[in-house]
Structures are given as C-alpha cells and as structure tokens.
Amino acid sequence: MNEDDIQDEQPQVDANVQADAGVQALEDQVAQLTAALQRERADALNLRRRHEEQISSMSSSAKASVVRALLPVIDNFERALKHIPKELEGNDYIKGVQGVVKQFEKTLADLGVQKIKTVGEPFDPHLHEAVSMEDGDGEQEIVSEELQSGYVLGDDVIRHAMVRVSTK
16 A cells, blocks of 8 residues: 555545544434423423313312302201291292202202211311310210201312211
8 A cells, every 4th residue: 555545545534534423413413402302392291281280270269169159048048948837848939949959959069069978977177167065975076966068179178067076
C-alpha cells in the first residue's frame, strides 16, 4: 500500500465516523422526544382522571345539597302521616299523601340516597346522633328509637339519624 491509498482511506473513515455520530445523535434525539411524549401522555391522562374525579365530586355535592334542602319537606310529610286521626285512615286524601311520600323515597333511591338503618342496629356515631341514652342490662349500645331519619349518599352522610340509644 502506498501513501496515496492511505490518504484515500482516511476521508472514508472520517465520513463513516461522522455518519455514525450523526445516527447516534438522531437516535438520542428520538429517545429524548419519545420520553417527552410519554411524560406528556401521562400528564394528560392524570389531568383527565383528576377532571373526572372533580366532576363526580361536584355532582355528588350538588345532589347532597338538593337532598338536604328537601329533607324538611319529607320529614313533615312523614310526621303528618304518623298523626293521622282514626276517622281519616282510609281517606283518599291520606292515600295521596302516602303516595307522595313513596314517590319522594323512590326519587331519593334513584339518586343513590339511602335511609340510614336505625332501630335494632348497633349505635354508630358516624351514622347516628344520639339524643338520649337509656340504661339497660348489657354493654352494647343499640338504637331503640328513631326520632328523625338520616340519609347517606354513597359513603357520605347527608344527615345523621337522630336516635335514642339503650344498652343491651
């Protein structure tokens, strides 16, 4: 090999090194852009999830607020039905009021609102508000009487049930 052949090979080697460096640079840039895209996708998914959670929370809060506003009306209907005079028990008007109360209860159930179970249930301070306590023979606190209905929407208490508690 003479000196001219060596000089001809030198530019070819330099071109290969430069090409390899250019390919490596492009591969690095693709990797960086891919990582950035994956981060952006993850951020977008997290943002969408948080947005959906906020909408669900606001919807639940709005439902609870409307139900809270209607509870005194429902309470008054129930109180009226507890004090029906004997001579009016079979009256069509009373049956109509009973129908309205049933319709309220169905509408609440359709919204996901449930009445809190009370009489005969163990006292739960997360669900029940004890107004009075009667001493009994046992140590377990049991709800003996419901004074005012309580309601829950999912896991959230809209209104605690007002109850009397006795030990059994």
